[in-house]
Amino acid sequence: MASKLSPTPLTDLPFPCNNLPKPPKRIPLFSLLPLNPCPLYPSAKIIPTLRTVSPSSVVCSAVKEETVRAPSSDSQTIPPGSSKLVLVAGGCGGVGQLIVASLLNRNIKSRIIVRDCEKATTLFGEQDEEKLQVLTGDTRNPDDLDPSMFEGVTHVICCTGTTAFPSKRWDSNNTPERVDWEGVRNFVTALPPSIKRVILVSSVGVTKSNELPWSIMNLFGVLKYKKMGEDFVRNSGLPFTIISYIHWYTRPGRLTDGPYTSYDLNTLLKATAGERRAVVIGQGDKLVGEASRIVVAEACIQALDIDFTEGQIYEINSVLGEGPGCDPQKWRELFKAAQQS
Numbered sequence: 001m002a003s004k005l006s007p008t009p010l011t012d013l014p015f016p017c018n019n020l021p022k023p024p025k026r027i028p029l030f031s032l033l034p035l036n037p038c039p040l041y042p043s044a045k046i047i048p049t050l051r052t053v054s055p056s057s058v059v060c061s062a063v064k065e066e067t068v069r070a071p072s073s074d075s076q077t078i079p080p081g082s083s084k085l086v087l088v089a090g091g092c093g094g095v096g097q098l099i100v101a102s103l104l105n106r107n108i109k110s111r112i113i114v115r116d117c118e119k120a121t122t123l124f125g126e127q128d129e130e131k132l133q134v135l136t137g138d139t140r141n142p143d144d145l146d147p148s149m150f151e152g153v154t155h156v157i158c159c160t161g162t163t164a165f166p167s168k169r170w171d172s173n174n175t176p177e178r179v180d181w182e183g184v185r186n187f188v189t190a191l192p193p194s195i196k197r198v199i200l201v202s203s204v205g206v207t208k209s210n211e212l213p214w215s216i217m218n219l220f221g222v223l224k225y226k227k228m229g230e231d232f233v234r235n236s237g238l239p240f241t242i243i244s245y246i247h248w249y250t251r252p253g254r255l256t257d258g259p260y261t262s263y264d265l266n267t268l269l270k271a272t273a274g275e276r277r278a279v280v281i282g283q284g285d286k287l288v289g290e291a292s293r294i295v296v297a298e299a300c301i302q303a304l305d306i307d308f309t310e311g312q313i314y315e316i317n318s319v320l321g322e323g324p325g326c327d328p329q330k331w332r333e334l335f336k337a338a339q340q341s
Helices: 096-107 116-125 176-190 222-234 293-303 328-341
Strands: 026-028 056-060 086-089 108-112 130-135 155-158 199-203 239-245 277-285 313-320
Touching: 086 096, 096 108, 096 116, 096 293, 108 116, 108 313, 116 130, 155 176, 176 222, 199 222, 199 293, 222 239, 277 293, 277 328, 293 313, 293 328, 313 328
Parallel strands: 086 108, 086 155, 108 130, 155 199, 199 239, 239 313
Antiparallel strands: 026 130, 056 277, 277 313
16 A cells, blocks of 8 residues: 655755775865755755565655755755764765765765765865865675775765776776675775664665566676665675665666766765656555655665664665655654555
């Protein structure tokens, strides 16, 4: 049975919301850019999904699309002196870009592991190292994951990934097996037991890789290896939450948020949730449809601090409707409703 939530619509949202030997290279960044408090969610619609109980879904509408506004006086920012430090693996990817920009806008101290530091600087500009630290590393190579990378880290978001079918992104052995399985395994193995939460971004359909249409998507093993990555996280002993959505086979023209490729932080902050701005959260690996990266990014950030999302797997789609924006309480209600449905 599905249930429907009708939270009070947010009206003045500033942005849409819709896993040793060689020390890592640390690149200091300077002067934090003045960003919006709730980036990446100017107008988005949201609904939660869970894959661990009986199949069901919860639908919630999203916010009207609008341009980015200047920060308001009631901006959500992390309190001064907070010990929270979020490590993002894959921070230059499609979802990762939005997560990092959103953390910056919230004034949450972040650290990212990337293969190309120059790309990170191009995307996010020169930031104060107290707000954003950029480290060079490749999750496919265990030797790159030096213990110093994780010093002081309290929360982790892993949103690494590649394409389901052979493409230029597969160059340099960047295949699903190497990224979605070996990379996730290496990364999670290197995490210290003190981590408060690990968020893994995965894919809908991993439990149905032998069924149509998923078997087509899995021709080169992407669902198989993502499932292996999920299982490793679940058995790691670390507190985890898995956020899944359909994304690997979507053509640029079908994405529900844009731009498909971002070139700088300013461009990121202008991303919108397109026509499908609401969110559907379901469970049981039943959802089929497109998802906004903006919504997925916001779900990852919100799940970091919601206690009852620990040990759960949520699936997310984007549909029409009014949503929770960046309101933590509304997100708590959505995640809770998904589990209770």
